[in-house]
Amino acid sequence: MAAGNEQAQTVAAAVELNDELVREYLKHNGDFLQRNPDMLDHLHISHASGSAVSLVEKQVSVLRERNIDMRHRLTHLTTNARENDRLYTHTRALVLALLDANTLDELYTAFTRAMREEFKVEHASFILFGDPRESATCRIEPLESARIEIGALIRAHKPVCGVLRKEELGYLFPDAGGVGSAALMPLVDGDEELGLIAVGSADTGRYSSSTGTLFLTHIADVMVRLLPRLRAAG
Structure with missing residues (x-):
């Protein structure tokens, strides 16, 4: 029996205790500190200020920071949820108003009123491509002139957001003055370019590529x- 103890002691001495072995042990024995709570008083971690704090204090500090971070995330998610809900409600109301339109004038009025009163947009534009002599409240421009003025914005038939050139902004919002940024969506039916809708803001960061x-x-x-x-009915 004594020989067995001596052998065990010899083997233990041969294994040099190091940080890695301690890490591995604690990883596989997660309840070590729970089984040995007195060890908490002997473990200290350097604080950012240079002083030492106990492991319990450190854990409390970490949990407090995580709690603050989670609160910030929850607030951000709640804010986004409310904004998405608001956008959904206003978009639904606008779609119903558009469906009720019986003329181009009513379609134009429904769009611009919603942009101004519900979406709180500073500047809104609704342009149709065609003969400018066509009778309508909304703005009608020749497609060729649109391609000359804002060809880069409508060529891809995709939404565009960001800070635009002065000439582009002037074409979209003639009476807006110094518009800072805009979001534009071409109206395309197959290969036919029908027109566009756009919203603008004096804030250069209001509409960006991430919008x-x-x-x-x-x-x-x-x-x-x-x-x-x-258009056929009109």
């Missing part, structure tokens, strides 16, 4: 389906 354009795209899809019928 979501889902609601604007959705509105454009509805308009594209309504325009052929309304």
Whole structure:
């Protein structure tokens, strides 16, 4: 028996205790400190200020920081949820108003009123491509002139957001003055370019490449389906 103890002691001495062995042991024995709570008083961690704090104090500090971070994340998620809910409500109301339109004038009025009163947009533009002599409240421009002025914005038939050139902003919002940024969505039916809708702001950071354009795209899809019928009726 004594020989066995001596052998065990010899083997233990041969294994040099190091940080890695301690780490591995604690990883596989997560309840070590729970089984040995007195060890908490002997473990200290350097604080950012240079002083030493106990492991319990450190854990409390970490948990407090995580709690603050989680609160910030929850606030951010709640804010986004409320904003998305607001956008959904206003977009739904606008779509219904667009569907009720019986003329181009009513379509134009429904869009611009919603942008101004519900979405709180500083500047909104609804341009159709065609003969400028066509009788309508909304703005009608020749497609060729649009390609000359804002060809880069409508060529891809995709939404565009960001700070635009002065000439581009002037074409979209003639009476807006120094518009800072804009979001634009072409109205395209297959290969036919029908027009565009756009919103603008004096804030250069209001519309950027990271700005979501889902609601604007959705509105454009509805308009594209309504325009052929309304233009034929008009």
